[in-house]
Amino acid sequence: MAESKISPYNLADLKNTTDDALGNYMRSLGFQQNNKTTDIKLAVGYVGCIIAAAAFVADYKLGWEATKTWTAVAVFAYMMLNGFYSYWVYFVEKGLVFEGSKSGNSVSISSKTNKHEPTYYLTITTNAPPTDPRKIQAPFPTWFTADGFFVAQPFQQWLASSVGVIGDADAKNAMRDQRDELASPKMPAAEASMLEDIGNGIAESTGFEGKGKSGKRSKRK
């Protein structure tokens, strides 16, 4: 995929580039895209256009008087279809970027931006475990350079570490080890074995006043 430059001040470009990258990333992880919403929109829209084209041809070939009634029917049908198309785009498809599933986990992601605010808002709905739609957000400069180049890795890391199903599919970017480490830090191996030895009385613990076997400080007998 060619790296193309956009204006980092153009909110529409930022959002569109990120949306495209999101779709590509999900598909690359093996999520099968579910195109039902888009397909319905395209079907309704193109049927409307076909009706309009048919009305145009009929009028061109046969004139107004002969086609009056059929034109009236066509206009009505077109208005209905166009109304449905507008409803679908505005309410159902609103902000939808990706809808798909992988090994039983289905996920639906829609994006949003607010005017004059360089933040990317995502709403994610998954079916496993069934939860309410989750909202996450991040500023665009997280994955765009000051020149306007898109950098994939921080974007993928943000997604994989914020969304469970994506992290499951992309272990490297999910950085689960780092997350678990932050939650409950484990001791480095060398120190852990030394503590064990002290407990067993084998090693001397420096700066600790106690009855060590090698200690000659104790005056009591």
Next chain:
Amino acid sequence: MFGSLANMQPRQLAAQILQFALVLSTAFMLWKGLSVVTDSGSPIVVVLSGSMEPAFQRGDLLFLWNRRQETQVGEVVVYNVRDKDIPIVHRVIRRFGGGSKPLQLLTKGDNNAADDTELYARGQTFLDRKKDVVGSVAGYVPYVGYVTILLSEYPWLKTAMLVFMALTVVLQRE
């Protein structure tokens, strides 16, 4: 500029093209809808000549209504000369028939010296309200029609406008 098109998924490209197609379709269907409502083949007409001055000037946009079949003397009507596609806007100065008999009209341009008998087809001495008249003028807007006059006198403007519109709609992603 076209790079954004190349990187698109096929469905996205289809959706962009659909948006442009819908612009054209909706414009056409609105026009046809107006035709259906006014019952006229051409509900909006541009005045091309000065034959109706001072009432109508060249470049005026006229709105027609064709649902009143009992046209009166003094009404301004738009009619097509038989077998020709040129609409003419003139005033009705005589009527014959009407009621149960087919209505026949004689017209004359306000600014013309003679009535329209010369303009009608060979052998035709009157207009048939049902067959020849496109509609009677219900209202008008001055000057706006000049855009249409320009488009018909310089046909390349039509193509240029269409290409420009296509590019703007297809390449734009909101």
